[in-house]
Amino acid sequence: xxxxxxxxxxxxxxxxxxxxxxxxxxxxxxxxxxxxxxxxxxxxxxxxxxxxxxxxxxxxxxxxxxxxxxxxxxxxxxxxxxxxxxxxxxxxxxxxxxxxxxxxxxxxxxxxxxxxxxxxxxxxxxxxxxxxxxxxxxxxxxxxxxxxxxxxxxxxxxxxxxxxxxxxxxxxxxxxxxxx
Amino acid sequence: xxxxxxxxxxxxxxxxxxxxxxxxxxxxxxxxxxxxxxxxxxxxxxxxxxxxxxxxxxxxxxxxxxxxxxxxxxxxxxxxxxxxxxxxxxxxxxxxxxxxxxxxxxxxxxxxxxxxxxxxxxxxxxxxxxxxxxxxxxxxxxxxxxxxxxxxxxxxxxxxxxxxxxxxxxxxxxxx
Numbered sequence: 001x002x003x004x005x006x007x008x009x010x011x012x013x014x015x016x017x018x019x020x021x022x023x024x025x026x027x028x029x030x031x032x033x034x035x036x037x038x039x040x041x042x043x044x045x046x047x048x049x050x051x052x053x054x055x056x057x058x059x060x061x062x063x064x065x066x067x068x069x070x071x072x073x074x075x076x077x078x079x080x081x082x083x084x085x086x087x088x089x090x091x092x093x094x095x096x097x098x099x100x101x102x103x104x105x106x107x108x109x110x111x112x113x114x115x116x117x118x119x120x121x122x123x124x125x126x127x128x129x130x131x132x133x134x135x136x137x138x139x140x141x142x143x144x145x146x147x148x149x150x151x152x153x154x155x156x157x158x159x160x161x162x163x164x165x166x167x168x169x170x171x172x173x174x175x176x177x178x179x180x
Numbered sequence: 181x182x183x184x185x186x187x188x189x190x191x192x193x194x195x196x197x198x199x200x201x202x203x204x205x206x207x208x209x210x211x212x213x214x215x216x217x218x219x220x221x222x223x224x225x226x227x228x229x230x231x232x233x234x235x236x237x238x239x240x241x242x243x244x245x246x247x248x249x250x251x252x253x254x255x256x257x258x259x260x261x262x263x264x265x266x267x268x269x270x271x272x273x274x275x276x277x278x279x280x281x282x283x284x285x286x287x288x289x290x291x292x293x294x295x296x297x298x299x300x301x302x303x304x305x306x307x308x309x310x311x312x313x314x315x316x317x318x319x320x321x322x323x324x325x326x327x328x329x330x331x332x333x334x335x336x337x338x339x340x341x342x343x344x345x346x347x348x349x350x351x352x353x354x355x356x
Contacts, residue, residue: 016208
């Protein structure tokens with residue numbers, strides 16, 4: 001006997017079991033044997049990316065919301081005309097302009113809108129009225145008349161770091177949601 | 181045979197059943213030669229065919245198919261050996277030999293050879309199996325394992341010499 005003959009004799013007796021063959025053959029009858037999961041991302045990486053994306057979305061979104069445009073100094077709100085605007089509102093970008101809105105209003109509301117403009121002017125000139133006087137106040141007689149001044153653009157442009165952005169975003173959102 | 185039961189209900193053998201029938205023994209024996217016990221050989225066997233189902237490679241010829249399965253078996257056994265689970269376990273040295281169904285124990289005179297083979301490194305056992313059982317030439321083995329033919333020959337000689345030293349046999353028995 002040689003080594004080769006002995007070696008072959010050993011392995012000739014070796015056979016895969018019938019259960020193993022049956023189980024392996026049954027792999028093919030599965031509907032989709034793990035074909036769709038070739039590439040798996042680590043859960044930690046996915047979580048980290050999701051959190052970063054969400055935070056980025058919050059920061060960018062609140063910056064976009066909070067940054068007033070050139071002709072958007074304030075947003076007018078009334079009880080009956082919540083989107084009565086002298087300019088574009090932040091949540092309705094295709095609002096009619098001031099002139100078209102004024103033309104479509106009945107006369108009492110035009111007068112009320114003029115009152116709003118006066119209040120706004122008082123807010124924007126610090127010598128005449130304090131800032132707190134211009135916060136929206138519910139008119140006890142009519143239940144109307146509320147306007148919300150947006151924070152000045154410098155608040156956003158001069159923020160030195162990300163935590164300040166978060167703080168300012170929270171501050172602005174608290175103001176904005178309070179009077180919506 | 182069992183393939184009829186494992187195959188489709190219509191009684192027809194699918195392509196996978198035919199492929200399994202062609203390569204089952206070769207894959208299982210090579211897996212056993214590398215890992216030395218039936219439980220691991222079973223695991224490797226299933227992983228190889230699962231890999232085939234996942235990848236669905238197109239074979240140009242029978243030799244290509246055989247080479248793919250040999251390569252996949254070697255890779256799967258390496259993965260099993262290097263797995264975190266395996267690295268944190270301690271093998272029971274006596275377990276394979278204590279099994280009365282172990283083919284190494286089936287013939288008493290071959291027990292020494294089986295024990296000597298178990299002491300060889302897995303790479304040497306692979307070379308011996310491919311050369312002596314699958315009847316591949318050293319050139320084919322070199323191409324399969326991506327080594328130089330001279331390296332394969334040298335490693336084969338070393339494996340046989342190591343077996344001879346373990347078994348204290350004569351050189352003629354090992355073709356030395």
